[in-house]
Amino acid sequence: MKTSERAQLCELSPMRKFHPFAVEAEAKGRKIYHLNIGQPDIETPPAFFESLRQFADPVLAYAESPGRPSLLKAIQRYYAGIGVELAEKDILITTGGSEALSMLMLCILDPGSEVLVPEPFYPNYNTFIRAAGGVIRPIPTSPEEGYHFADRAKIEAEINENTRAILFTNPSNPTGVILTAEERRMLLDVAKEHDLYLISDEVYREFNYDADELSTMASFADGAENVVIIDSVSKRFSACGARIGCLISRNQQLMAEAMKFCQARLSVATLDQVASAALYAEDKSYFDAVRAEYKLRRDTVLEKLGQIPNVICKKPQGAFYLMAALPVDDAESFQKWLLTDFEDHGETVMFAPGQSFYATPGKGINEVRIAYVLKQADLERAMDLLALGIEAYNKRG
Amino acid sequence: MKTSERAQLCELSPMRKFHPFAVEAEAKGRKIYHLNIGQPDIETPPAFFESLRQFADPVLAYAESPGRPSLLKAIQRYYAGIGVELAEKDILITTGGSEALSMLMLCILDPGSEVLVPEPFYPNYNTFIRAAGGVIRPIPTSPEEGYHFADRAKIEAEINENTRAILFTNPSNPTGVILTAEERRMLLDVAKEHDLYLISDEVYREFNYDADELSTMASFADGAENVVIIDSVSKRFSACGARIGCLISRNQQLMAEAMKFCQARLSVATLDQVASAALYAEDKSYFDAVRAEYKLRRDTVLEKLGQIPNVICKKPQGAFYLMAALPVDDAESFQKWLLTDFEDHGETVMFAPGQSFYATPGKGINEVRIAYVLKQADLERAMDLLALGIEAYNKRG
Numbered sequence: 001m002k003t004s005e006r007a008q009l010c011e012l013s014p015m016r017k018f019h020p021f022a023v024e025a026e027a028k029g030r031k032i033y034h035l036n037i038g039q040p041d042i043e044t045p046p047a048f049f050e051s052l053r054q055f056a057d058p059v060l061a062y063a064e065s066p067g068r069p070s071l072l073k074a075i076q077r078y079y080a081g082i083g084v085e086l087a088e089k090d091i092l093i094t095t096g097g098s099e100a101l102s103m104l105m106l107c108i109l110d111p112g113s114e115v116l117v118p119e120p121f122y123p124n125y126n127t128f129i130r131a132a133g134g135v136i137r138p139i140p141t142s143p144e145e146g147y148h149f150a151d152r153a154k155i156e157a158e159i160n161e162n163t164r165a166i167l168f169t170n171p172s173n174p175t176g177v178i179l180t181a182e183e184r185r186m187l188l189d190v191a192k193e194h195d196l197y198l199i200s201d202e203v204y205r206e207f208n209y210d211a212d213e214l215s216t217m218a219s220f221a222d223g224a225e226n227v228v229i230i231d232s233v234s235k236r237f238s239a240c241g242a243r244i245g246c247l248i249s250r251n252q253q254l255m256a257e258a259m260k261f262c263q264a265r266l267s268v269a270t271l272d273q274v275a276s277a278a279l280y281a282e283d284k285s286y287f288d289a290v291r292a293e294y295k296l297r298r299d300t301v302l303e304k305l306g307q308i309p310n311v312i313c314k315k316p317q318g319a320f321y322l323m324a325a326l327p328v329d330d331a332e333s334f335q336k337w338l339l340t341d342f343e344d345h346g347e348t349v350m351f352a353p354g355q356s357f358y359a360t361p362g363k364g365i366n367e368v369r370i371a372y373v374l375k376q377a378d379l380e381r382a383m384d385l386l387a388l389g390i391e392a393y394n395k396r397g
Numbered sequence: 398m399k400t401s402e403r404a405q406l407c408e409l410s411p412m413r414k415f416h417p418f419a420v421e422a423e424a425k426g427r428k429i430y431h432l433n434i435g436q437p438d439i440e441t442p443p444a445f446f447e448s449l450r451q452f453a454d455p456v457l458a459y460a461e462s463p464g465r466p467s468l469l470k471a472i473q474r475y476y477a478g479i480g481v482e483l484a485e486k487d488i489l490i491t492t493g494g495s496e497a498l499s500m501l502m503l504c505i506l507d508p509g510s511e512v513l514v515p516e517p518f519y520p521n522y523n524t525f526i527r528a529a530g531g532v533i534r535p536i537p538t539s540p541e542e543g544y545h546f547a548d549r550a551k552i553e554a555e556i557n558e559n560t561r562a563i564l565f566t567n568p569s570n571p572t573g574v575i576l577t578a579e580e581r582r583m584l585l586d587v588a589k590e591h592d593l594y595l596i597s598d599e600v601y602r603e604f605n606y607d608a609d610e611l612s613t614m615a616s617f618a619d620g621a622e623n624v625v626i627i628d629s630v631s632k633r634f635s636a637c638g639a640r641i642g643c644l645i646s647r648n649q650q651l652m653a654e655a656m657k658f659c660q661a662r663l664s665v666a667t668l669d670q671v672a673s674a675a676l677y678a679e680d681k682s683y684f685d686a687v688r689a690e691y692k693l694r695r696d697t698v699l700e701k702l703g704q705i706p707n708v709i710c711k712k713p714q715g716a717f718y719l720m721a722a723l724p725v726d727d728a729e730s731f732q733k734w735l736l737t738d739f740e741d742h743g744e745t746v747m748f749a750p751g752q753s754f755y756a757t758p759g760k761g762i763n764e765v766r767i768a769y770v771l772k773q774a775d776l777e778r779a780m781d782l783l784a785l786g787i788e789a790y791n792k793r794g
Contacts, residue, residue, distance in 0.1 A: 002505070003504055003650060003651060004504055004505055004654075013462070044455065048457065049452070059438060059635060095492050106528050107401055111530070241664070253398065257404035260409055264407070266640075267640065271638065
């Protein structure tokens, strides 16, 4: 039986590629420190679960296709709090940021369309873009330059008649890079000049360790036609399992097209929307505490990485990831070896090898993404295991 | 800014097209009986809400991409109960039957692919198929023949080199038709002979009023390569707002492709999966009671329709919908008129005009879909309003 060309062009998640080796290692009694996935260990605010307990409708009915009014209003209030006035019609609730991305791509890409994405990038972008018949054209970066991509000449060199959009995560998964105000302005100027959608995936917005204010591409008054924001409660409130995100744009033609896909899938889960609206009642002190915890973790990982000879890693400013170039021949072989041949006091470590975060063949081979989602003591131990692993791997016969 | 051709080819939901007129009518104080949408009024089993209250994990984490093991096992047990042995790998949990359909289309359709669908059909099929670049080729039916489509010659006449699949709802939304054992066998034979996927959307399986046993296309031992089942808890347990469905197939190549899309969107909502697993503990008495209630409603609507002169409606066997041809010039104009110009004791009625359930231009113009999702007394009143409305509409100046 025939399957589609697009499906064949998509790949399984690189984060889950080493899962079988991890299962084997655990069967041998190994403890694994997981720096490979972005599942935070921070508690979900109890308000989420409390609002579920208070739900009293006897029939669990469909929600409105664009989202429950209470959640739409909560998101409007949250944006007003960071200085952005949104109309209710500028927001569509989606099943995670993932559905926002896949709907968006269906709305803006035709077969052969290109999307500029700085590499390394979140690998699932590839699947969402492929699903809509498009292809990623990477904006190159390097570990030595700290993965900064916001360079006008570098970006304009990749624009052609098939280019429909520029897509980036800000703060970045996987690099932790945060755009400056000048870079954001320049990106919007480029998008406007070339009639491109400017898609800013801001699900890590609060994880910003060196700035006093939260930034969003939605704040530009002249960005209405071009700017699209991807947002989610997953990381913001450590509620990944709620699968509540949203698509935000003031471009009403785009939102009208997106509404067709919203109506076709009927609605987003009702109770997760009820409970997510309750999350938005958290105040600044919640975010301050979470930010302080992650900042400590970032600084811990950076310090530890700095002590490993020949590692390249510039200080990342946000999210809870960083990319580093390691002194190994191939990070995938190294990861496999860490699971099959290495242990220290019965323990080993997992990260996400870098190659899968690139579209350009041959790039990222000695790089890894580290998710600093463990408590400080565990992170320190995990980084020590990485250092021991690199040494032993390079000395192996 | 350019939007995609596929998005432009999709349409807003026909079920929501008359919403603005309904809002206006309600503003004038009209009571509207809603026979236009398939939102059941049956209570969701309390086990759903109880299992949520018992959830004690402090972090609401992502679930496994293919689905939580407890829900996969509950679905395996449910299928074993209707005589179908499934392996865990034959099931992927999805965000409603809707996501199962859209993922499936991405896996099997290329631009230009055709899917045979008996018309009238569930209008959202069009969006899922368009999203993947495909197009519906309708298998014609007629109200006079009770919308029966399972005729080998009729189906084979529509097969060409672009045909990839046959898709139908069984029991049918919108017609209520249920396939016989012989028809199901024939459909599989046709699919096998022409190398087509045979996609059976069985979300209404339990709503079967004249048979002793539940049937599924999954029961054919020789259907492993061709048969795909779409399933959901939405109607089965009156839990539409949970958005929990699944894609079922023994075709492992297909399931491997689908897994790529499952991993890209990370997971289905964790708590809805936990609570849906609890739903599957309901026993036969639950389904018997629900079935008895809907059977009464079907019989009520049929009897009432039979009393309206010149209505064509053959007895439907399942789901909670029926299609009828009305003695009006245009069901869309009639529906609008019912909301803007008609009332009886301050009340009026809504149904879903038939045209949007057809791909063939000009078909279904005098037909309507009636969802019998109200209690018996309300249904009777709604049907009386329909009768009064038809009479007044045809006498208007």
